[in-house]
Amino acid sequence: MAEAAQKLHSHSHLAIKGLEAWYGPSQALYGIDIDVQPGELVTLLGRNGAGKTTTLRSIMGMVSRRSGSISVLGEETIDLPSHRIARKGIAFCPEDRGIYATLSAEENLLLPPVVGKNGLSVSQILELFPSLEGRLQSPGTKLSGGEQQMLAIGRILRTGAKLLLLDEPTEGLAPVIVQQIGSAIARLKDQGYTLLMVEQNVRFASTVADRHYIIDRGRVADSVSNDMLVKDFDRITRLLGV
Amino acid sequence: MDLFGIPIQAFLGQIMLGLVNGSFYAVLSLGLAIIFGIVKIVNFAHGAFFMTGAFVAFLIGRHFGIGYWPALIVAPLIVAAIGVLVERLLLRRIYGLDPIYGLLLTFGMVLVIEGGFRIAFGSSGYPYPVPDELRGVTNLGFMFLPNYRIFVIVAALVVCAATWFVIERTTIGAKLRAATEKAELTQAFGVNVPLLLTLTYGAGVGLAAFAGVLAAPIQHVNPSMGSELVIIVFAIVVIGGLGSISGAVFTGLMLGVIEGLTKVFYAEGSTVIVFVVMALVLLLRPAGLFGREES
Numbered sequence: 001m002a003e004a005a006q007k008l009h010s011h012s013h014l015a016i017k018g019l020e021a022w023y024g025p026s027q028a029l030y031g032i033d034i035d036v037q038p039g040e041l042v043t044l045l046g047r048n049g050a051g052k053t054t055t056l057r058s059i060m061g062m063v064s065r066r067s068g069s070i071s072v073l074g075e076e077t078i079d080l081p082s083h084r085i086a087r088k089g090i091a092f093c094p095e096d097r098g099i100y101a102t103l104s105a106e107e108n109l110l111l112p113p114v115v116g117k118n119g120l121s122v123s124q125i126l127e128l129f130p131s132l133e134g135r136l137q138s139p140g141t142k143l144s145g146g147e148q149q150m151l152a153i154g155r156i157l158r159t160g161a162k163l164l165l166l167d168e169p170t171e172g173l174a175p176v177i178v179q180q181i182g183s184a185i186a187r188l189k190d191q192g193y194t195l196l197m198v199e200q201n202v203r204f205a206s207t208v209a210d211r212h213y214i215i216d217r218g219r220v221a222d223s224v225s226n227d228m229l230v231k232d233f234d235r236i237t238r239l240l241g242v
Numbered sequence: 243m244d245l246f247g248i249p250i251q252a253f254l255g256q257i258m259l260g261l262v263n264g265s266f267y268a269v270l271s272l273g274l275a276i277i278f279g280i281v282k283i284v285n286f287a288h289g290a291f292f293m294t295g296a297f298v299a300f301l302i303g304r305h306f307g308i309g310y311w312p313a314l315i316v317a318p319l320i321v322a323a324i325g326v327l328v329e330r331l332l333l334r335r336i337y338g339l340d341p342i343y344g345l346l347l348t349f350g351m352v353l354v355i356e357g358g359f360r361i362a363f364g365s366s367g368y369p370y371p372v373p374d375e376l377r378g379v380t381n382l383g384f385m386f387l388p389n390y391r392i393f394v395i396v397a398a399l400v401v402c403a404a405t406w407f408v409i410e411r412t413t414i415g416a417k418l419r420a421a422t423e424k425a426e427l428t429q430a431f432g433v434n435v436p437l438l439l440t441l442t443y444g445a446g447v448g449l450a451a452f453a454g455v456l457a458a459p460i461q462h463v464n465p466s467m468g469s470e471l472v473i474i475v476f477a478i479v480v481i482g483g484l485g486s487i488s489g490a491v492f493t494g495l496m497l498g499v500i501e502g503l504t505k506v507f508y509a510e511g512s513t514v515i516v517f518v519v520m521a522l523v524l525l526l527r528p529a530g531l532f533g534r535e536e537s
Contacts, residue, residue, distance in 0.1 A: 060430040062430055083431075083432050087432050100424065112433070113431070
């Protein structure tokens with residue numbers, strides 16, 4: 001039985017079954033099922049507090065307790081500590097960007113250990129995000145918001161992780177920066193990365209994603225293709241309350 | 243020549259002696275600050291590890307004929323290994339609990355470690371010889387300073403500078419700073435943070451043991467040599483601001499000098515001056531001279 005299930009998901013880059021998660025005593029997720037195929041860009045949509053960020057944090061083991069099954073690139077990770085999950089070839093870019101103030105931009109970039117083959121070199125990252133050029137010696141948090149977001153994404157591309165979790169990569173950024181981030185994300189998808197992204201900006205999500213999960217009160221309320229989202233945009237955005 | 247009616251020789255002399263004491267304060271508060279910054283434990287047992295370092299140097303000398311110079315390396319390593327075990331077996335269980343548990347646990351360790359040494363070796367203490375190379379005194383012009391004490395200042399500064407270099411200028415140091423700032427995220431990047439905590443605690447108490455070996459030829463090696471010092475060192479860490487590394491070193495040296503000068507101007511106050519400064523700093527700058535206010 002377990003073997004059959006393993007086989008069924010052996011091609012998924014991320015297969016989550018019945019994920020429940022807790023912060024201390026309070027339960028935040030009540031049985032999430034998510035499946036992401038190689039090369040797919042999937043978003044989690046939903047209201048504030050629905051459990052989107054918690055889902056990403058649970059995948060990385062950043063909650064106090066979790067149960068269910070999370071298979072990352074074919075390997076079960078539910079019982080692993082956070083740092084061993086990352087080494088399966090997955091990387092996380094948090095909502096607050098997670099730039100370290102006590103590290104230079106370059107140290108920020110070089111911090112995450114390499115976990116897979118074919119990670120980008122620093123020069124390739126600078127090519128993807130030219131605004132970072134010349135800023136590498138500055139303390140990480142002295143960079144502008146947009147630069148910090150580019151640094152945060154660049155940082156996880158260096159690791160060679162194939163599966164990227166991005167939490168609201170466009171939050172609080174000027175429209176021109178959102179465009180730059182958007183085209184960078186589209187390029188990553190073209191290069192074969194698998195992406196799971198939390199996004200409040202549904203319109204932005206609809207320009208880059210293949211599929212969407214709608215998360216509500218710690219559960220998956222619905223799963224829609226991007227075509228469906230575009231066609232039914234008004235109804236779905238109303239549903240999301242955004 | 244006089245300064246405020248005090249001979250300049252006495253003045254400069256106390257500055258030098260203050261620097262010697264300050265060297266111990268600096269190495270000890272450096273270790274405490276690193277442990278607090280990364281492991282988030284207020285390591286009350288720091289003085290006990292200082293004393294253990296001195297005892298290990300004394301014991302490996304007595305039983306294996308290992309002299310001062312190798313002991314300066316070996317004793318801190320042995321104590322660091324003990325620290326690693328303590329972190330793995332005890333401290334690890336209380337992470338995430340109220341900080342008071344860390345304080346109580348390490349305070350309990352002080353009682354056990356000091357009590358153990360007292361039972362095994364008595365409380366009167368043992369002399370530890372100054373190494374031959376460092377016997378004698380140097381005429382500084384204003385005073386005769388034993389060569390060994392000059393060495394203490396130099397060794398302490400070298401160790402502090404080396405520690406600073408490792409933390410501020412190396413890859414492992416970047417990981418330590420990252421884990422200090424955002425432990426959970428750093429671990430999610432694949433950095434083995436639990437291992438870093440273990441090694442940091444080991445290194446921190448190893449620093450304490452290094453100071454203990456430095457102190458052995460100056461003080462009698464005895465079970466309570468650490469507990470007298472650790473109270474002052476805690477006050478110094480509070481003055482410098484918990485978690486600030488360069489702040490801990492600078493404050494340690496500075497308070498040593500202030501203490502020395504107090505001996506010149508008002509000898510009766512020299513035992514309390516550190517606490518007076520601490521009270522003033524807490525009133526005026528609660529986060530400490532080099533601490534960052536919690537936002």
